[in-house]
Amino acid sequence: MKQLLIAVFVACLTVTSVSASAQQLSLQEAKNQLSNAKDQGLVGEKPDGYLGAVKDTETASQIAKQINEARRKEYIRIAEENDIAVADVELLAGKRAIEQTKSGHYIKVDGKWRKKP
Template sequence: MNMTKIRILLAGLILALSLPVMAMNLQQAMAALSETKSQGLVGEKPDGYLGVVQSTEKSEAVVKLINDARRAEYSRLARQNDIAVADVEAIAGQKAIEKTAVGHFILIDGNWVRKR
């Protein structure tokens, strides 16, 4: 993958993660994401998606809605840049874990750990 495609992909990914969402339920999930991360209910995974750390109705809903939106955006970015979805997911996962606040959960080698 050449550097231009990587830059375009990263710019699109950053934009996608920061865009306001369209559906009301998804908007509510995005609004609840920070709180659910702070409560230790959800965390970031290396595959670019959220995972449920502690199962509650709220954490399950937040993860499903946000992951569905991420999956659609990753597919769009992959098509647009003629790269594999798995490559987009890996880059997104790395960026999400890097941006995760200290004390929030990340999935490392199959185990949920608090980021230090």
């Protein structure tokens, strides 16, 4: 039951994962920023539950950093609430994020960035 609860929550988290950036972006602005970055091929999902910069640009790195900070905090919270390892939450989140990634967006497979078919 715990794993199902975590899976559902993490699935929701990976779809709506955003951060309150230094510029105090609204939730919708952050979602739009992430979506646009994925559409442009700047960032992609990694199996470890975090975003990676597909293109080596300041924008891609900054977006990945902001989102990953928020994700990390949430993964820690989920792990503590459920008395499980953060690494387990990260891996489950990464699996869900890759599964839910839209076709044409980047995912990291075997250490290489690829567009999801």
